[in-house]
Amino acid sequence: MNGTRRNIRIGKRRTSVKLEPEMWDALIEICVRTKKNINQICTEVHNANNGKPTDDDVSGANFTSELRVFILGYYRAIAR
Template identity: 30%
Template sequence: MSLNELKKRNIKINGMRTSVRLEPQVWEILHDVAHEIGCDVNRLCEFIFERKSEESSLSSAIRVFLISYLNIKCKKDKQ
């Protein structure tokens, strides 16, 4: 599998269907984080969408959110 291969999936943001292209590894982490915090992927994507800047794509905002989430979690685990 290529590291930059993108998988397109449909999600719902505020009841509206939209497609997002992310790497398979990012989709897997997105599902894991949603499960860990007790929500589904659509709800987590809504949360991210509501907080992203207007210039940012949803795909990019998801990646940045996940990196930030995992970075904070990693720092907490080291304490």
């Protein structure tokens, strides 16, 4: 995968996420549209998909997939 790794926070936990540049651009655009920062969006995505407090285990590969699905879902909802 050709991607860029960035450090983010999910709740109080720091982790890194590797996404393609286009996905990072899309996520930043979502942040601008929703007036939230990347850490807030990532925490919301994690909590929505796991139903756990943010200090629980954060699995990098699974979370990256969840983030991609969130980005796709966001833009699909706009397209409808």
